Amino acid sequence: MTRADARFVAVAILSGVAISYMSDFRIFLATSAIITAVIARSLGFLYVDTRMVSLCQMSLAGVGGWTVGWLTLNTGVPVEMALLLGGVVAVPVGVVVGLPALRLRGVDFAVVTLGFAAAIQVAVFNRGFPGTRTNFTVPRPSAAVSEVRFLWLALVVAVLLELGLRLLRRRSVGIRWALVGKSERATAAAGHSVVVAKLTAFAASAFVAGTAGGLLAIQIGRLSARQLEPFDSLVVFALTAMAGSASALGAALAGVLSSWMPELLRLLGWSQDIGPMIFAVGAAQVLSQGGSGIAGQWLALAARFGRRRPERQPDRPDIGHCPPPSVRMSGLMVEDLAVDYGSVRAVDGVSAEVRPGEVVGLIGPNGAGKSSLVDAVTGYVPVSGGWVGLGRDPLMGMPAHRRIRSGLARTFQRERTPTNLAVGQFLAVAGRNRTSVSQRDWLLALFDLPAPVTAIAQLDSAERRRLELVAAFSSAPSVALVDEPAAGLTDEESGRLGSALRAVTEEWGVGILLIEHDLRLVRQVCQSLIVLDRGVVIAAGPTQQALADPRVMASYLGVEGESP
Numbered sequence: 001m002t003r004a005d006a007r008f009v010a011v012a013i014l015s016g017v018a019i020s021y022m023s024d025f026r027i028f029l030a031t032s033a034i035i036t037a038v039i040a041r042s043l044g045f046l047y048v049d050t051r052m053v054s055l056c057q058m059s060l061a062g063v064g065g066w067t068v069g070w071l072t073l074n075t076g077v078p079v080e081m082a083l084l085l086g087g088v089v090a091v092p093v094g095v096v097v098g099l100p101a102l103r104l105r106g107v108d109f110a111v112v113t114l115g116f117a118a119a120i121q122v123a124v125f126n127r128g129f130p131g132t133r134t135n136f137t138v139p140r141p142s143a144a145v146s147e148v149r150f151l152w153l154a155l156v157v158a159v160l161l162e163l164g165l166r167l168l169r170r171r172s173v174g175i176r177w178a179l180v181g182k183s184e185r186a187t188a189a190a191g192h193s194v195v196v197a198k199l200t201a202f203a204a205s206a207f208v209a210g211t212a213g214g215l216l217a218i219q220i221g222r223l224s225a226r227q228l229e230p231f232d233s234l235v236v237f238a239l240t241a242m243a244g245s246a247s248a249l250g251a252a253l254a255g256v257l258s259s260w261m262p263e264l265l266r267l268l269g270w271s272q273d274i275g276p277m278i279f280a281v282g283a284a285q286v287l288s289q290g291g292s293g294i295a296g297q298w299l300a301l302a303a304r305f306g307r308r309r310p311e312r313q314p315d316r317p318d319i320g321h322c323p324p325p326s327v328r329m330s331g332l333m334v335e336d337l338a339v340d341y342g343s344v345r346a347v348d349g350v351s352a353e354v355r356p357g358e359v360v361g362l363i364g365p366n367g368a369g370k371s372s373l374v375d376a377v378t379g380y381v382p383v384s385g386g387w388v389g390l391g392r393d394p395l396m397g398m399p400a401h402r403r404i405r406s407g408l409a410r411t412f413q414r415e416r417t418p419t420n421l422a423v424g425q426f427l428a429v430a431g432r433n434r435t436s437v438s439q440r441d442w443l444l445a446l447f448d449l450p451a452p453v454t455a456i457a458q459l460d461s462a463e464r465r466r467l468e469l470v471a472a473f474s475s476a477p478s479v480a481l482v483d484e485p486a487a488g489l490t491d492e493e494s495g496r497l498g499s500a501l502r503a504v505t506e507e508w509g510v511g512i513l514l515i516e517h518d519l520r521l522v523r524q525v526c527q528s529l530i531v532l533d534r535g536v537v538i539a540a541g542p543t544q545q546a547l548a549d550p551r552v553m554a555s556y557l558g559v560e561g562e563s564p
Contacts, residue, residue: 005163008248016155020148027147028219029259034154035215037245037255038161039236042208044245044254045165048292048420049177050201052101053110055233056117057209060097062125062228063090064210065217069130072138079141079218083157086214087207094206101198117230125225129217137221154215161208162248168204175429177201178418185380186416188400189409190430191475235276242282244293253295322442324508325435325476329356330391330407331511332377332479337386339369339376339535346372348535349386354479354511359501361526361543362515365555369535370515371413374481377513378410379403390478405432409477413484417456417464417471424452426467431474443470446500462489466497473504479511486518498524519547531555 001009019030043057064086071082100112131137144153168174176197179187184194217223239258244250261275286293292300332354339347347369354360362370375381377388379400388395390407398406417426427440435443440452447466450459459467465485472480482501486494498521504510516522522529522543529546531539539549546552 001163002166005166008162009159012155012159016152019151024147027151029263031147031151031154031219033252033255033259034151034158035212035219035255036236036239036258037251038158038212038215039209040240040243040245040254040258041162041165041248041251042205042212043236043240044247044251045169045177046201046205047240048246049169049174049181050198051181052098052198052201053106053113053237054097054202054205055110055114055230055237056097056120057205057236058228058233059117059120059125059230060090060094060206060209061213061216062120062223063093063206064213065223065228066124066129066213067210068214068217069136069138069222073130073134073136079139083211083214083218086217087211090206090210090213091203094202094209095199097206098199098202101202102195114230114233117233121225121228121230125228128225129223131222132224138217140218150219154219157211157215161211162251165204165208170425172429173197173200175421175425178421179429182418183412183416185400185412188380189378189404189412190471191401191404191432192429193399193401231276235279238276238279238283240283240293241286242279242293244286244295244297246292247295247299249299250293250295322439322507325439327407327434327476327478329509329511330393330478331355332408332513333387333389333391334373334377335387337373337376337388338384339372339381340384341372345384346535347376350530350532350535350537351386352513352530352537352540354513356478356511357505357509358527359505359512359514359525361522361529362513362532363517363519363522363529364532367534368532370532371483372535373532374410374483374513374515377403378408378481404475404477407478409472409475409480411465411468411472411480411482411485413487415461415464415468417459417467419455419457421456422452423450423454423456423459423467426456427452427471427474430471431476434476435474440470440474443473443504446503448496462493469500473508473510476508477510479513481513481515483515484517485514486516486521489518491520494518494521495524497521501525523547 019027022030039057039061043054046052046054067086067089068079068082071077071085072079097113097116101109104112140150141153144150176187176192179190179192180194180197187194187197239254243254243257245254262272265272265274334350334352337347337350338345350373352360362373364370372381376383379395379398393406395403395406431440447470449463449467449470456464456467469482469485486497489497501512502525505512514522514526526543528541529539529543530537531546531552533555538551538555539546
């Protein structure tokens with residue numbers, strides 16, 4: 001348990017003690033707030049980590065509540081066990097809901113989840129919950145019959161769920177959620193399945209929501225369809241966005257607003273419809289500005305007072321040598337590769353070889369097919385012909401994440417690091433434990449990056465680009481395909497980057513296919529070049545020889561004359 005976890009538990013206990021001295025009615029409202037907070041948290045982490053919007057959280061809660069009611073009515077299972085099983089049963093339902101996320105994004109996916117909420121409302125909830133006809137109510141546990149004791153039960157369950165989520169988010173499975181939220185392509189480039197990452201996130205979200213629904217069923221005795229309408233899921237989403245339920249503080253705020261807003265409106269003599277309108281306006285304001293909600297603003301303000309400067313790694317003169325990872329290095333072989341986008345041939349019969357410890361440059365004018373070639377080699381786009389392999393092992397037919405696990409690594413033109421992670425967390429999931437701590441620290445020092453505990457959000461854009469390089473090399477690849485790492489750098493910074501790249505190839509024997517427009521860097525690090533124009537290789541060979549080719553000067557510079 002971290003210090004932050006301990007503080008969270010302490011605050012929860014103190015809050016429970018304070019609420020225990022209130023009247024039964026206020027304790028009931030506080031318990032309702034806790035349950036709503038748990039539902040909001042199930043949506044908050046899903047949205048913030050994976051950027052997937054679910055508009056069916058109340059339906060998933062209803063699945064948990066329906067399960068608790070059915071088990072206690074028909075099987076005699078203790079209500080405590082039924083509560084756990086309510087969360088478990090919601091998991092496969094959540095996975096089914098998450099399946100469209102493998103193809104759909106953004107608003108399209110949100111609409112599908114809202115459609116699921118409407119479907120389960122008609123197919124299940126409108127037919128009545130277990131015990132409706134017999135007037136059966138779900139019994140409370142014998143140790144939590146009174147309002148104050150049930151408050152503590154709900155609080156304990158909420159704390160355990162929050163601690164479980166925090167633990168998952170610190171582990172590889174949760175870090176992958178953050179990678180997916182930042183970039184699905186970067187997730188595959190780290191060697192992880194986007195499908196698995198998305199579905200595990202939905203499974204965790206469904207378990208939390210289903211458990212909260214079980215608590216709700218126990219609290220009020222029996223659920224009804226009117227409490228779980230699709231509109232209620234929309235209200236929960238608005239609350240989550242406005243309050244900022246990416247954190248426990250935001251979830252708690254969402255719970256308080258949901259439970260106490262109706263009471264406030266009742267005391268003022270105003271319509272209860274005003275509450276959802278306020279939540280909707282607040283959510284629209286937050287989402288339109290890309291903010292993190294009320295709680296996110298509070299936490300950001302508090303963080304300003306405790307922010308420290310990133311701790312730097314030792315200076316480069318003290319870096320020294322580093323033994324390579326214990327992996328077999330193989331060369332990259334590309335033979336007669338072709339890529340078509342409809343009727344346009346982006347890559348036409350390209351062959352290339354990158355041997356271990358060699359840096360091969362890939363240059364050409366914009367639109368020459370360089371990125372398409374890298375995408376085809378790493379499995380991001382289908383090929384129309386040709387062959388790709390590492391050594392004698394073919395990579396054809398493999399999805400991107402399996403090619404990465406086979407020994408490739410790649411970076412992208414645009415920076416794709418998740419800012420809600422620390423440097424060490426990102427490297428751990430990107431490296432997949434293929435390098436040691438000392439090797440990781442050597443890479444950080446080599447590329448002039450701060451200590452692993454530093455938050456990525458504290459790094460500037462150039463440092464994040466270098467961090468992506470470290471992440472690629474920390475997976476101990478045979479060949480790394482590096483896309484324009486010197487973009488935006490000064491000549492001095494580009495020179496230091498080139499020295500670091502050469503050090504990795506010399507120390508570890510990693511082969512590099514370097515896409516770059518900076519010809520100074522190309523001359524500094526590349527032993528050979530491949531020059532593309534309109535998807536065709538127009539020159540290949542030793543660097544100076546390729547640059548001196550008249551076709552390269554005509555294509556790359558648009559003129560004939562001196563070597564570029």
